[in-house]
Amino acid sequence: METALIEGRFRGPAGVGNGGYVAGRMALLLGRQPVEVTLRRGWPLDIPLTLHRAADRVEARDAEDNVIAEAREAALELTPPPAPTPTQAEAATAWFLDSPFSHSTGLCFVCGAARPPGDGLRVFTGRVDGRPGIAAGLWRPDPAYADATGAVRPEFLWSALDCAGSFAFTVGTEPGRMLLGRMAGRLEGAVKAGEACVVMGWQIGREGRKLTAGTALFGADGRLRGIARALWVTPLLAA
Numbered sequence: 001m002e003t004a005l006i007e008g009r010f011r012g013p014a015g016v017g018n019g020g021y022v023a024g025r026m027a028l029l030l031g032r033q034p035v036e037v038t039l040r041r042g043w044p045l046d047i048p049l050t051l052h053r054a055a056d057r058v059e060a061r062d063a064e065d066n067v068i069a070e071a072r073e074a075a076l077e078l079t080p081p082p083a084p085t086p087t088q089a090e091a092a093t094a095w096f097l098d099s100p101f102s103h104s105t106g107l108c109f110v111c112g113a114a115r116p117p118g119d120g121l122r123v124f125t126g127r128v129d130g131r132p133g134i135a136a137g138l139w140r141p142d143p144a145y146a147d148a149t150g151a152v153r154p155e156f157l158w159s160a161l162d163c164a165g166s167f168a169f170t171v172g173t174e175p176g177r178m179l180l181g182r183m184a185g186r187l188e189g190a191v192k193a194g195e196a197c198v199v200m201g202w203q204i205g206r207e208g209r210k211l212t213a214g215t216a217l218f219g220a221d222g223r224l225r226g227i228a229r230a231l232w233v234t235p236l237l238a239a
Contacts, residue, residue, distance in 0.1 A: 016042030017178030020162025024155030026071035036074035036184035059142030081214035096126030104175035149230040165213030185228030
């Protein structure tokens with residue numbers, strides 16, 4: 001029986017795996033791209049889930065046979081807006097760290113400011129002056145996330161494409177809660193540990209509680225290294 005487990009250090013919201021990391025793990029299990037990963041429930045931490053393979057998809061199911069996550073090959077037609085410059089991205093990261101956002105997301109594996117280097121990815125995407133609806137940050141991947149050649153492992157590149165999409169909807173207002181429901185993406189090249197990368201998220205659309213965002217990762221040479229479209233869902237308001 002094939003299983004997969006998400007360790008507690010790769011958390012997103014309390015008790016469940018970070019959506020981008022889960023998507024990256026599922027994409028690797030599928031072995032093809034572009035890939036669309038649907039998160040039907042939060043992936044519980046430190047609990048092995050059973051993998052079920054079909055010709056066109058991979059599913060992860062819990063002990064009650066509930067589908068937690070599903071990956072399948074899918075088309076992805078998406079063009080990012082012009083990327084902020086590294087200087088602009090660095091200023092946006094500084095804004096994030098000085099804002100309430102760094103405290104509201106402090107323990108997330110991707111954007112948690114309370115996570116030290118090598119423990120969290122520390123992808124801090126904040127407001128870009130003069131560009132509403134966009135969040136960006138300058139990210140230098142820690143060597144802890146690289147393979148023997150010094151290239152950042154794919155699941156961590158997928159992770160870096162996660163949180164910027166949610167911040168694209170919130171940096172103009174205030175920290176807000178939303179959950180990743182679906183992520184379709186592809187990787188387009190290697191990123192080296194310590195490379196100065198620009199991570200960007202932008203708004204695509206909104207329909208009620210459903211928010212669609214794009215995210216992109218650019219290498220130090222300015223070339224695209226990864227791109228994704230994500231569906232985020234805001235919680236129901238309390239009655």
